[in-house]
Amino acid sequence: MRKLLMFNSTSLDGYFTDANGDMSFAHNRAQDPEWDAFVSGNASGGGTLLFGRKTYELMASFWPTPAAAQMMPKVAEGMNRLQKLVFSRTLKQVSWSNTTLLKGDLVAEVQRLKAGSGEGIVILGSGSIVSQLAPHGLIDEFQVVVVPVVLGRGRTMFEGIARQLPLQLTRSRSFKNGNVLLCYEPMS
């Protein structure tokens, strides 16, 4: 079984993008070497990334650019190198390196992926994907970085989830830049 993990940075009021679909609030913090090491460590690993269309388009428009390579070289390298899966009914093709477009039934496809062998799968952003998979118990871990800012409006990472989801806190870690990592598993 491959493990499926959700990783999101959110504002204190629970949004992973602002009202304009922008995620840059998560990178506006003061320098913090310990945080930088944590982020680079995440990006340098293996595994597969899983996206919905909206988050895919946001990421594909940033990480392959020279600006991304200059601002966050290690993360950009990882994002471009890793295997990526994007679920979309409307996209015709994908141009970002190492990306596969999937059109099948989301739940069935993810069950098939998880049953195979290989490294872990990580969902970034993609609130509607999270909301469809979580009620089926298909997400094994939720990692949320609470960024010390209030946005007021934006997209929630559990967009349209059909029922409440009780969780179990497994660990937490606070960083000097004010970010707090909270890790949860589904309540069994």
Place this chain on the structure above:
Amino acid sequence: MRKLLMFNSTSLDGYFTDANGDMSFAHNRAQDPEWDAFVSGNASGGGTLLFGRKTYELMASFWPTPAAAQMMPKVAEGMNRLQKLVFSRTLKQVSWSNTTLLKGDLVAEVQRLKAGSGEGIVILGSGSIVSQLAPHGLIDEFQVVVVPVVLGRGRTMFEGIARQLPLQLTRSRSFKNGNVLLCYEPMS
């Protein structure tokens, strides 16, 4: 100067009530003596509570009841005993013990209250009050308990805030029941 503090329990997706205006998700956790001591300690102190109408009506319909006295005796005693202020343009009268109804300009009234002497003032719930006061720098501390549950829908504690609010993390504390307390000050 009196200190003004916001205290809220929220779901991981940032809601302090569920879609029905219910806050009971915050009390559904497993027993945790350390958490109980923390909550009782908060309720046993002095100070003044500040509400908007919606949160006032929710609290006034619960804390004076025999059910509240049985379920959470120390907290109920504190809630009923403490001085309470409620801002509302529509309420005609208030029946909860030790409550004063205020009809003046919210910002000017809170500036006047803070300039006086006395113990601290605590806002519970009351997203629209928080959103009106925070951009004026009138809230000195934000205390948020992240409860390990996803609600999917509900009211945000920064309802309708007009601009983004950068914060500074001052401390964090995790409890065995999975609640995590996050404390922030406004970024100066």
